[in-house]
Amino acid sequence: MSSRPLPETVWHSPSGEIVSCVEKLKVLSENLEEIQQLCQDALEDALLMGCDERQFKQVLGNLVQQLKNPYGDKAR
Helix, strand or coil: CCCCCCCCCCCECCCCCECCCHHHHHHHHHHHHHHHHHHHHHHHHHHHCCCCHHHHHHHHHHHHHCCCCCCCCCCC
16 A cells, blocks of 8 residues: 655744755655555554554554653754
């Protein structure tokens, strides 16, 4: 199954400035496409093993909420 295209996102810095560097935007887009495909594959595996779709998506959401910023507020 093919994943839906990611919607265009206007990225902002912590100070609210728009991130406009083409290379940065390309990396962000590629990373999100990879994550989307990995999550899709994992969902399909879970469904084939008889897991509940809603529970799997909730677990993924919880996983995202637990991500830690190793740079604090200094990331640029």
